[in-house]
Amino acid sequence: MNTGKAFSEDRDLSPEQRKAEREFLEIEIERAAGGAKGSKTVLDYGCGEARFFDVWTRLGYLYVGADIVPAMMDTNAERYGATFLHVEDLDERIVTDWLFLSMTLQHMTDVEAIGVLTRIRSQKVLVIDNTVKGGPEYVQHRRAVQLTELLARAGWGDITPETARSKAAQYKIVVGRNRGD
Numbered sequence: 001m002n003t004g005k006a007f008s009e010d011r012d013l014s015p016e017q018r019k020a021e022r023e024f025l026e027i028e029i030e031r032a033a034g035g036a037k038g039s040k041t042v043l044d045y046g047c048g049e050a051r052f053f054d055v056w057t058r059l060g061y062l063y064v065g066a067d068i069v070p071a072m073m074d075t076n077a078e079r080y081g082a083t084f085l086h087v088e089d090l091d092e093r094i095v096t097d098w099l100f101l102s103m104t105l106q107h108m109t110d111v112e113a114i115g116v117l118t119r120i121r122s123q124k125v126l127v128i129d130n131t132v133k134g135g136p137e138y139v140q141h142r143r144a145v146q147l148t149e150l151l152a153r154a155g156w157g158d159i160t161p162e163t164a165r166s167k168a169a170q171y172k173i174v175v176g177r178n179r180g181d
């Protein structure tokens, strides 16, 4: 479920803590995605303010962002000089190497999440979700095993669930591959 608004679950963190969280996640993304030689495009679904744009481009990826908040896509496009689309304008025939969902699935019901994970046929998928103590009720914090099940139900294979704990939150980092790979 979503309200069409941008969410930020780390809003209670200080600027220093936010920076530390971002750096922690950057390392996790590089670790999960960096080893894939020859993979060069990424779709960041539910990109928000595209805080990981730099990480992917530094790794050599062509980055496309998408979200349900159109105004944010315009701001991002101006700021980064890259393609940012409203999710409804996504051409689902475009297949990227990676589908990246960071703190996005937790705003969706299982049915919505499976819909997205089925429709967007990338070669690989990287999902990062977190658990913040005392976070808002509308956020569904799934366990790694539940995320794995969602990906499997959407047809992804070779799924590797992991958890990683920063100072502020516990993250689930799940990678899957397109079965046709």
Ligand SMILES: C[S@@+](CC[C@H](N)C(=O)[O-])C[C@H]1O[C@@H](n2cnc3c(N)ncnc32)[C@H](O)[C@@H]1O
Residues within 6 Å of the ligand: 001, 002, 004, 005, 006, 007, 008, 009, 045, 046, 047, 048, 049, 050, 051, 052, 066, 067, 068, 069, 087, 101, 102, 103, 104, 107, 108, 112
């Ligand atoms: C917590 S923010 C995460 C933003 C970004 N991925 C990050 O890690 O900084 C969740 C984002 O998911 C977007 N979102 C929520 N429901 C969505 C949906 N059904 N389709 C696409 N984006 C959605 C929100 O607009 C928001 O930008």
